[in-house]
Amino acid sequence: MFPIQAHALRSILQARLSISYPEDHRPMLSSDRSATFEQLALPLLPSLYNHACWLSRDQAEAEDLVQETLSKALRAFDSFQAGTNFKAWIFRILRNTFLTSRTGMTISHTVFLEDHPHLLETDDASPTPEDHLIRLDNQAVVREALEQLQAPLREVILLCDVEELKYKDIALVLDVPIGTVMSRLSRARRTLYQLLQPQFPETL
Amino acid sequence: MTQSNQAIEHLDPEQLNAFIDGELSADVAQGVQQHLDGCHHCALRVLGAMQMKAATARVGQRYTPSAEALSRLTARLRPQAPEPNEHIVPFRTVSSRHVALWSAVAAAILLTISLAGWQQIHQAHTLTAELLDQHLATLSSGAAPQVISTDRHTVKPWFQGRLPFSFNLPEPDALPPDTALQGADLVYLEGRPAALLIFSIHKHTVSVFVTQRTSAFSIAPHSTRSGFSVRSATAGEIRLIAVSNVNPAELDALVRDFAKVQ
Numbered sequence: 001m002f003p004i005q006a007h008a009l010r011s012i013l014q015a016r017l018s019i020s021y022p023e024d025h026r027p028m029l030s031s032d033r034s035a036t037f038e039q040l041a042l043p044l045l046p047s048l049y050n051h052a053c054w055l056s057r058d059q060a061e062a063e064d065l066v067q068e069t070l071s072k073a074l075r076a077f078d079s080f081q082a083g084t085n086f087k088a089w090i091f092r093i094l095r096n097t098f099l100t101s102r103t104g105m106t107i108s109h110t111v112f113l114e115d116h117p118h119l120l121e122t123d124d125a126s127p128t129p130e131d132h133l134i135r136l137d138n139q140a141v142v143r144e145a146l147e148q149l150q151a152p153l154r155e156v157i158l159l160c161d162v163e164e165l166k167y168k169d170i171a172l173v174l175d176v177p178i179g180t181v182m183s184r185l186s187r188a189r190r191t192l193y194q195l196l197q198p199q200f201p202e203t204l
Numbered sequence: 205m206t207q208s209n210q211a212i213e214h215l216d217p218e219q220l221n222a223f224i225d226g227e228l229s230a231d232v233a234q235g236v237q238q239h240l241d242g243c244h245h246c247a248l249r250v251l252g253a254m255q256m257k258a259a260t261a262r263v264g265q266r267y268t269p270s271a272e273a274l275s276r277l278t279a280r281l282r283p284q285a286p287e288p289n290e291h292i293v294p295f296r297t298v299s300s301r302h303v304a305l306w307s308a309v310a311a312a313i314l315l316t317i318s319l320a321g322w323q324q325i326h327q328a329h330t331l332t333a334e335l336l337d338q339h340l341a342t343l344s345s346g347a348a349p350q351v352i353s354t355d356r357h358t359v360k361p362w363f364q365g366r367l368p369f370s371f372n373l374p375e376p377d378a379l380p381p382d383t384a385l386q387g388a389d390l391v392y393l394e395g396r397p398a399a400l401l402i403f404s405i406h407k408h409t410v411s412v413f414v415t416q417r418t419s420a421f422s423i424a425p426h427s428t429r430s431g432f433s434v435r436s437a438t439a440g441e442i443r444l445i446a447v448s449n450v451n452p453a454e455l456d457a458l459v460r461d462f463a464k465v466q
Contacts, residue, residue: 038281042395045277046268053267063273070280143263160225161257162264167227185225186217192256 037077040086041070047087047163048094054158055098055151065101069094088169091159095173145195153188160185215239215246224253265365278395331394332429338391339411339432339447342402349387349402359388359401366390367397371414371442372465380457382406394418403458408450412462417443426452435459439466 048069052062073080073093080089146154159170167185171178215223215236222228223236240247269277342349351362356373363370367390376384382405389400391413399414417438423445427434433452436445437459444466446459 034282039395041281042278043392045274045395046397049269049273049277050265050267054264059267062267063269063277066277067280070277074281139259139263142259143266146260146263157260158264161261164261167222167225182218182221185221189221189253189256190217192260193252196256 033077034074037074041073041090044087044090048090051091051158051163052094052098054154055095056101056103058103061101061103065094065097069097072097085165085169085172087163088165088172091163091165092173092175095155141196145192148195149188149191153184153191156181156184157188157192214243215249220246220249220253224250224257262365268368331423332427332434334393335411335413335434335445335447336429336432338393338400338413339409342389342400342411343409349389349400351389352387354385354387356385359385362388363390363399367399369416369441371399373401374461374465378461378465379403380405380454380461383410383454383458405448405450405454405458408448410446410448410450410455410458412458413445413447415443415445417441437463439463442466 045066048066049062052065052069053059056062056065069090073090076093080086146157149157156170156174159165159173160167165173167178167181170181174181176184219228219236223233228236240250351359353359354376356375360371360373373385379385384404386402386404386409388402391398391400393413393415396415396418401412401414403410403412417440423434423436425436432447432449433455434445434447435452435455436443438444444459444462446455446462448455
């Protein structure tokens, strides 16, 4: 009934929801491919920039990071596998670009929790209802807590809550097993709770 | 404290996270839901976790690229775009080469102009197709908008932090007769975020797209595509585009009233 729309709708959905290509996806001409890349990447620019700022903690560096990410992604677009999540794919490139940058090299010396299982031991029981009396109404307080979080913990929270990636896609971005995503997320949220309730230190 | 009256154990933190992140299969999620119905303790934990997720989502969306940065990044998406012809040739050459040079410049200018013209037509065409696709997606029952509310005081604040601009919604009694707000969604047009407001006029659904007015694109104030009317208006920095199969005069009235309050 609407042949043109059906085609265009698919491309929009791909861009909006990062859903997979149809199975009969065939190699396209170069101009088509780069148009597809543009269609997929353009809506993600604000997200990539925001995430790059959080990673590098510097807006000028963040722009360079996104620039480099886009160049790499465009060059590697042939290797993007049909049926996988484009957003996760390009966020993974962003992360790797960051990790090989100067700031990233420094930050990657940060201890990863899974290398030190004792840090992950949850002797603390799950939060009691009273623990939830935390100050979420004050954005500045929440922002401060997020900033205080260790980089790997903050990263997983951002990918999950802000970028709304599924666990399996977060696992792809971080290049870790899905179980690690879950434990890191659990740890991140627990730490955020703790940071948000300095008025009840004894409940920690 | 009220404890669970069921023999089920409390949710462990990872289960709780998976629940609020929508990662559980339907039947497991249903089991959790049943537990929450009877367990005040866990229900409060879930509520707290959801509130914190919403808070971090809001706070985490903190950095927005400047318009200049965004256009530099957008330019990077098109590596094959022709370089501007600014380094053609120094001008101290013999006159016959001048002629050749000027012809080349003239041809380049003509080509650029016609390419720009073609691109604009092409983009306007693509934009209308995008609008109609979004509208059809709205009509399909499977795609509920993110905000379902008839209250403009709920809908407008929802866009805060999601859009790089602000706009006003007309009061219910300032709308044409039998016209009501039904909900809203965040969409992307031409790769830019836009507000999609869903109205009903009688039994017809109307999609009103609110975007920033950009000089690069234009859309005819009145057009029709596949039997749907498309109406466009600008007010200040805002561009409004309405799509529906309702009587065009009523669509005009809605767009007019909407533009009036900007």
